[in-house]
Amino acid sequence: MPIRSVPLLLALLVLAPAAPAAAATESGAALVRTWCSGCHRERAPGQFERISDIRKTPEGWVMTLFRMRQVHHLALPDEVHDALVRHLADTQGLAPAEAAPGRFALERRPNVQDLDLGPELGVMCGRCHSLARVALQRRDADEWLKHMHFHMGQFPSLEYQASGRDRPWWEIASTKLPAELAALYPLATPAWRDWQARAKPELAGRWVVVGHVPGGRDFYGTAEIRRDAAGEYRAQYALTEVGGGALAGESHAIVYTGFEWRGRGTLGGHATREIYAASEDGRRLTGRWFDPEHSEEGGDFTALRADAPAEVLAVLPQALKVGTGAHVVVVGTGLAGAAAPSFGDGARAVVARREANVLEADVTVAADAAPGNRVVSAGAASGRLVVYRQIDALEVRPAYGIARVGGGRIAPVTAQFEAIGATRLPGGELVSLGPVAAEWRAEPFDEEAKRTADVDFAGRLEANGRYRPAGAGPNPKREFSGNNVGNLAIVARARDAGDALEGRGHLVVTVQRWNTPPIY
Ligand code: HEC
Ligand code: HEC
Numbered sequence: 150m151p152i153r154s155v156p157l158l159l160a161l162l163v164l165a166p167a168a169p170a171a172a173a174t175e176s177g178a179a180l181v182r183t184w185c186s187g188c189h190r191e192r193a194p195g196q197f198e199r200i201s202d203i204r205k206t207p208e209g210w211v212m213t214l215f216r217m218r219q220v221h222h223l224a225l226p227d228e229v230h231d232a233l234v235r236h237l238a239d240t241q242g243l244a245p246a247e248a249a250p251g252r253f254a255l256e257r258r259p260n261v262q263d264l265d266l267g268p269e270l271g272v273m274c275g276r277c278h279s280l281a282r283v284a285l286q287r288r289d290a291d292e293w294l295k296h297m298h299f300h301m302g303q304f305p306s307l308e309y310q311a312s313g314r315d316r317p318w319w320e321i322a323s324t325k326l327p328a329e330l331a332a333l334y335p336l337a338t339p340a341w342r343d344w345q346a347r348a349k350p351e352l353a354g355r356w357v358v359v360g361h362v363p364g365g366r367d368f369y370g371t372a373e374i375r376r377d378a379a380g381e382y383r384a385q386y387a388l389t390e391v392g393g394g395a396l397a398g399e400s401h402a403i404v405y406t407g408f409e410w411r412g413r414g415t416l417g418g419h420a421t422r423e424i425y426a427a428s429e430d431g432r433r434l435t436g437r438w439f440d441p442e443h444s445e446e447g448g449d450f451t452a453l454r455a456d457a458p459a460e461v462l463a464v465l466p467q468a469l470k471v472g473t474g475a476h477v478v479v480v481g482t483g484l485a486g487a488a489a490p491s492f493g494d495g496a497r498a499v500v501a502r503r504e505a506n507v508l509e510a511d512v513t514v515a516a517d518a519a520p521g522n523r524v525v526s527a528g529a530a531s532g533r534l535v536v537y538r539q540i541d542a543l544e545v546r547p548a549y550g551i552a553r554v555g556g557g558r559i560a561p562v563t564a565q566f567e568a569i570g571a572t573r574l575p576g577g578e579l580v581s582l583g584p585v586a587a588e589w590r591a592e593p594f595d596e597e598a599k600r601t602a603d604v605d606f607a608g609r610l611e612a613n614g615r616y617r618p619a620g621a622g623p624n625p626k627r628e629f630s631g632n633n634v635g636n637l638a639i640v641a642r643a644r645d646a647g648d649a650l651e652g653r654g655h656l657v658v659t660v661q662r663w664n665t666p667p668i669y
Contacts, residue, residue, distance in 0.1 A: 177236025184229060188221070199295065200237075202336060204287040206248060207238040207405040208255055208667035215666075220303065235405060242406035243285060244344035245429055254281030254668050256424045256437035257444035260547035260564065266333070273321060276312065282668045283330070287338065290331035297322040349407030350431020352382060355455040357506040359463040359480050360388070360438075362448035363546075363565045364613045365584060367391040367465050369480040369507065372452055377401075386416065391465050391478060410434060413441075425450060432457045444665075445562055455506055459483025461532030464525050468535040468570070468582035469496070470645070472516035476501070477534075479508040479527055486528035493523025493534065503527075521574055535580055537572035540643045542579060543587070544569045545654030552608065552658045554633050556621025559661040566614040566654055568641035587641035587652075589614045594655060598636040601628055607635025607658040614641065618658050634658050 178195040189197040205213070214230055217223040225233075253261045264280040265271070274283050288296065301307060301319055308318045353375050360368035370388035377383050386398035400414025400423055412423030416438065425436030432454045439447025453462055461481040469475055477492070484490075485505045492498050495518025498510040508527045518536050525532040546567045555561030568587035571579045591610045593599035606627055608618035616639065622632035635658040642651050 177233070177240065180229060180233055180236060184223070184225060184233070185217075188223075199292070201241070202288060202292045204241045204243060204336060204341065205238075206243055206251075206255060206285050206668075207234055207409055207411060209282075209285055210234045210237045211667050235403065238405040238409065239407070242341075242409070243287065244338070244340040245408050245426060246340050247287070247338065248285060248409070248426070251279075251281035251285040252426065252436070254279050254285065257439060257447075257669070258437060259445040259562075260550045269321070270326075270329075272315070273318065273326065279669050284334065285668065287334050287336050287341070288331065289336045290327040292336070293327040293330040294323060297327065344407070344429075347407075347429070349404075350427050350429070352404065352410070352427055352431060352434070356434070356452040357455050357462060357480060357482060358386065358388060358450070358452045359465075360448045360450050363567050363584075364615055365567075365586075366393075366448070367463075368396060368448075369463065369465065369478060370396075371455070371506065382410070382412070384412065384414070388416075410436070412438075421447075423450070425452075442560060443562070445564070453482055455482060457482050459529035461525065461527070461530045464532045464534050466583070467533070468537055468572075468585075469512060469514045471495075471514050471518050471520065471536060471538050474511060474513035477510055477512045479510075479525060479532060480506065481527075481530050481532065482506060483529045484508045484527040488528075490525070490527035492525050493536070495519065495536065496523065496534075519575075520572065522580065535572065535582055537580070537582060539572060540570040540582065540585060540645055540650060541573040542571040543585070543641055543643050543650055543652035544571070545639055545641050545652040548654050550616070550639070550654060550656045552616050552618040552656060553661055554608075554618045554621040554658065556661060559621075559663065561608075561618045561620070562662070563618065564616045564656055566616070566639050566641065566656075568614065568643065568652055570643060570645075586644045587614065588612075588644060590640050590642075591616070591656070592638040592640055594636040594638045601631070603635030603637060603658070606633045607637060608633070610639065614639075616656055616658070621661060632660060634660065 181197055181200060182191060185200060186197060189200050191197055211234055218225055250264060263275060264284055266280050270280060274280060307313060356372040356374060358370050358372050368388045368390050373385045375383055382402040382404060384400045388396040390396055396417045398414055398416035400412035402410050402412030402423060404410050408427040410423060410425035410427060414421050420441050421438045422441050423438045425434045427434050434452040436450055437447050438450055451462055453460060459482055461479060463480045465478045466475060485503060490498060490508055492512050495515045496512050498512045500510045502509040514536055520536055520538045523534045523536055525534050546569055550564040552564040553562035567584045570582035570585035572582055573579050589610050591604050593604055606619060606624060608616055610616050619633040623630040624633055637656045639654040639656050640651055
């Protein structure tokens with residue numbers, strides 16, 4: 150090595166930021182000082198310009214740090230990145246009540262109606278991304294204004310794209326909106342002050358779990374959650390699929406902000422991501438798990454501490470037809486007891502298994518049983534069951550779905566529909582029966598879709614109501630070698646009712662989404 154480069158090397162060693170190994174020991178504020186203060190001035194001890202004036206979810210911080218790396222070329226080692234997301238989400242996060250309205254976006258629920266923040270924000274911001282992305286942040290007016298400057302600076306063609314000339318976007322965004330956004334989502338709130346002051350729930354212990362995957366799969370069982378040496382959580386799942394077999398799983402989770410459970414694991418051999426929220430009292434975990442590569446494929450998850458006060462989490466199935474029988478599973482806490490369980494008037498039960506957290510029984514409903522709601526009682530807990538004569542209405546959910554063709558590196562995005570039945574009680578009340586078995590078909594949504602034969606090109610509808618889109622075009626078989634997009638009606642016909650009983654949903658099969666950030 151030529152001698153003249155030694156001083157340079159020494160200088161680099163001195164200037165080199167803390168080694169990644171230091172991330173675990175260095176305090177959060179010290180990490181921000183080391184890695185961020187070169188651009189974000191420390192205006193007072195531990196107070197950094199821009200950074201200290203915003204609160205957001207772990208996913209929000211991940212998106213910001215992605216930008217610091219990608220756009221502003223910050224070379225941030227992964228360990229430091231992860232430690233920073235923890236520190237920032239813990240000290241500048243959202244309280245449970247603040248995060249609640251936008252959780253659907255964190256959980257990456259497909260085909261959910263976005264938040265309604267009035268006509269102006271809907272068009273100003275909702276034209277590019279979900280309003281949940283906005284609702285999951287807290288800032289004062291001057292910070293919202295800076296964020297508008299960032300939008301214009303990073304996307305200078307903003308006013309010309311996405312039908313942007315419908316209004317003076319920049320003028321509105323830079324004058325009246327910052328105050329409006331600050332009134333809706335201010336930096337300092339009683340909710341956050343209270344949450345910061347509270348002791349955070351400890352989640353280790355034994356839990357009762359129920360899960361529902363749209364398309365007809367229900368799970369129940371237990372989770373054993375413990376803390377590992379690093380203070381992170383490890384969960385072991387022992388689940389049973391209703392009408393199926395056993396399903397084991399495990400996950401490794403970090404809990405941010407004292408309640409935001411983010412896990413990675415496997416279930417039945419498939420990789421999973423878990424986005425759950427612990428309730429403020431630490432007795433309940435709710436959310437959604439999904440396939441990391443296909444966030445639209447996943448299920449609803451609820452867990453209740455096994456020692457929580459008696460409660461029925463689920464009765465599976467939740468509806469029984471008169472004159473029939475079914476194997477019914479009741480999941481919850483406090484279900485054991487001396488008294489025989491009851492499924493209500495007109496229902497006879499033969500108990501097959503009974504423990505504190507699960508009750509299985511073969512239940513027969515008399516042919517002349519009165520239709521209506523029944524109270525299911527077991528031990529100290531009670532739940533609900535519906536006894537019905539006939540299905541009177543069928544609703545397809547989602548009413549409006551989106552699927553995306555696949556192509557190149559981008560996998561297709563499927564759309565899962567469910568048929569939700571309802572029965573009309575003699576008194577006239579319409580009562581939901583939950584998901585019911587249905588036969589599915591796709592039809593052209595309108596005349597134009599019929600003319601362009603969208604049903605033939607856009608993909609296929611599987612027997613359980615999942616639409617699998619086709620590969621991306623151009624397709625020489627289509628008019629103008631068009632893409633395999635489609636405008637379809639998704640029709641469900643209840644197997645249990647007359648031919649006339651159908652429900653209809655709308656499906657648009659559209660092009661790929663090239664960019665999928667953590668908060669759509
Ligand atoms: C190389 C300079 C640079 C470094 C280093 C840097 N930033 Fe930034 N940061 C910027 C610039 C420029 C902006 C304004 C434009 C934008 O928002 O992307 C910004 C904006 C921000 C904002 C406001 C974004 C918003 O939501 O409106 C946050 C928060 C932030 N940075 C966090 C960080 C953190 C945390 C670090 C350290 C890990 C960091 N930055 C390091 C340049 C930097
Ligand atoms: C032209 C499209 C477009 C419009 C219009 C738009 N946004 Fe965004 N916004 C984006 C993109 C793209 C990102 C992601 C930027 C990134 O992280 O690189 C983003 C990110 C955000 C974020 C998260 C940024 C972070 O670092 O945490 C917030 C909050 C946000 N926008 C608020 C708004 C608000 C409020 C409006 C309406 C006044 C709005 N946006 C309008 C495109 C848009």
